[in-house]
Amino acid sequence: MTESLAVRGLAYAYPDGTQALFGVDLTVARGERVALLGPNGAGKTTLVLHLNGILTPGLGGVSVGGLPVTKANLKEIRRRVGLVFQDPDDQLFMPTVREDVAFGPANLGLRGEELERRVTWALDRVGMLGEIDRAPHHLSFGQRRRVAVATVLAMEPEILVLDEPSSNLDPAARRELAEILRSLDVTVLMVTHDLPYALELCERSLILSGGVIVADGPTRELLADSALLAAHRLELPYGFAVPAS
Amino acid sequence: MRRLHRPGDTPVHRLPPQCKLLAVLGFALAVVSTPREAFWAFAGHAVLLGLVAAAARVPPPFVVRRMAVETPFVLFAVLLPVVGRGPYTELWGVELSVEGLWAGWNILAKASLGVAASILLAATTEPRALLLGARRLRLPALLVQIATFMLRYADVVLGEMRRMRIARESRGFAARDVRHLPVVAKSAGALFIRSYERGERVHLAMLSRGYDGVMPALYDPPASARQWAVAAALPGAACAVALAAWIEVSGIGVPGMGVSGMGAG
Numbered sequence: 001m002t003e004s005l006a007v008r009g010l011a012y013a014y015p016d017g018t019q020a021l022f023g024v025d026l027t028v029a030r031g032e033r034v035a036l037l038g039p040n041g042a043g044k045t046t047l048v049l050h051l052n053g054i055l056t057p058g059l060g061g062v063s064v065g066g067l068p069v070t071k072a073n074l075k076e077i078r079r080r081v082g083l084v085f086q087d088p089d090d091q092l093f094m095p096t097v098r099e100d101v102a103f104g105p106a107n108l109g110l111r112g113e114e115l116e117r118r119v120t121w122a123l124d125r126v127g128m129l130g131e132i133d134r135a136p137h138h139l140s141f142g143q144r145r146r147v148a149v150a151t152v153l154a155m156e157p158e159i160l161v162l163d164e165p166s167s168n169l170d171p172a173a174r175r176e177l178a179e180i181l182r183s184l185d186v187t188v189l190m191v192t193h194d195l196p197y198a199l200e201l202c203e204r205s206l207i208l209s210g211g212v213i214v215a216d217g218p219t220r221e222l223l224a225d226s227a228l229l230a231a232h233r234l235e236l237p238y239g240f241a242v243p244a245s
Numbered sequence: 246m247r248r249l250h251r252p253g254d255t256p257v258h259r260l261p262p263q264c265k266l267l268a269v270l271g272f273a274l275a276v277v278s279t280p281r282e283a284f285w286a287f288a289g290h291a292v293l294l295g296l297v298a299a300a301a302r303v304p305p306p307f308v309v310r311r312m313a314v315e316t317p318f319v320l321f322a323v324l325l326p327v328v329g330r331g332p333y334t335e336l337w338g339v340e341l342s343v344e345g346l347w348a349g350w351n352i353l354a355k356a357s358l359g360v361a362a363s364i365l366l367a368a369t370t371e372p373r374a375l376l377l378g379a380r381r382l383r384l385p386a387l388l389v390q391i392a393t394f395m396l397r398y399a400d401v402v403l404g405e406m407r408r409m410r411i412a413r414e415s416r417g418f419a420a421r422d423v424r425h426l427p428v429v430a431k432s433a434g435a436l437f438i439r440s441y442e443r444g445e446r447v448h449l450a451m452l453s454r455g456y457d458g459v460m461p462a463l464y465d466p467p468a469s470a471r472q473w474a475v476a477a478a479l480p481g482a483a484c485a486v487a488l489a490a491w492i493e494v495s496g497i498g499v500p501g502m503g504v505s506g507m508g509a510g
Contacts, residue, residue, distance in 0.1 A: 089443070093451065103454055
């Protein structure tokens with residue numbers, strides 16, 4: 001089994017001394033879709049920012065597709081890890097969709113026809129090719145989130161890391177995004193506290209709480225364990241029960 | 246807020262932005278260097294702009310309405326004949342400074358032509374394309390980047406501002422007089438911090454996609470010699486007008502108000 005992502009003993013304290021991660025261990029195999037669950041303040045975003053070397057671990061380390069995250073490898077690491085941020089307005093900073101999707105591959109040195117092919121391919125995968133020449137701020141929120149996914153797909157990442165992909169989406173946009181994610185042939189780490197969404201998309205889940213991984217197993221089993229969920233401030237929405245398989 | 250850009254598909258719209266930027270700059274320089282005594286020359290410049298507007302299918306009212314930005318200059322120009330020094334002349338029973346009249350006319354004519362030319366540029370060029378043109382003309386990359394981000398995030402920040410105002414008003418606040426200023430000032434401060442934090446998040450997103458301090462050059466095709474030649478028509482014609490005006494003014498002189506009179510103010 002090849003590992004897309006391996007995190008070993010990762011510990012991190014913010015410069016003000018607040019310890020956010022206390023030794024995180026996790027692996028994601030190639031082609032897997034894994035949910036990283038945890039309440040607000042569990043350290044989810046801090047962990048995510050380590051995956052592509054934005055934050056440097058105090059202890060331990062991360063490797064992506066076998067390549068350790070170090071300063072020297074940063075360029076390749078950032079190609080391999082496609083980070084989709086929670087607020088698409090943070091992610092989409094160029095004046096048009098086309099330029100925004102081209103930004104990543106252009107930083108990798110792609111130009112001309114090859115660049116154009118990447119851009120149209122990525123937008124086609126998320127069903128946004130028709131909006132290629134529009135300005136991001138003229139798109140609906142759901143469309144912006146899909147374009148945000150395309151911006152990292154265009155870099156042909158080893159692993160797609162999504163930070164709260166379902167937040168602020170209406171039910172239809174949420175379902176459309178799920179269909180797109182399912183259709184992609186790529187490893188996914190999905191950071192969320194939307195438990196039904198995790199169940200819908202990911203076979204396996206991890207629970208991050210208090211800066212450590214406290215559970216790792218099939219999503220269905222974890223969500224059925226109400227004592228485990230309650231101990232880590234996770235709750236299924238009202239009226240939701242894990243459907244029998 | 247009136248939109249400046251008027252989408253279209255005319256030869257003027259199709260010209261590369263860098264050509265249009267330089268054409269407008271050249272036109273403005275020609276207008277500014279036209280002697281103020283040559284009234285006909287300013288009419289000539291106006292006709293040139295009229296031709297460009299016709300080619301771009303921009304109706305005159307579109308331009309005229311947007312010329313309101315010029316108002317402060319107009320007020321200043323109107324004031325000059327009143328506050329200027331002698332010699333004086335009488336117009337409709339009001340004593341006006343001759344030099345002030347010339348100076349006022351000079352500012353009014355030249356500023357109006359410059360503003361009209363800029364409006365035509367903005368009407369036929371998308372803001373985005375203007376920035377590409379500026380970049381193509383080797384304007385400092387950092388400034389162009391800042392302007393690009395401003396363009397992208399103006400709506401986001403304005404939306405945030407609007408939501409903050411609605412939130413204030415929903416809790417019974419209405420800015421009526423100067424005592425409410427501290428509240429508005431605090432909102433402005435909060436908006437600044439929010440925008441700053443957004444800037445940091447955007448920077449992280451950029452780093453995550455391999456940004457290393459230089460924006461990759463995308464989609465700005467160079468202009469052909471033919472396009473440059475087409476764009477040069479406006480400043481070229483304006484230069485010819487200005488030159489003709491100079492020859493006339495310095496050669497024959499305007500009765501009573503020749504070149505010698507220009508330096509007197």
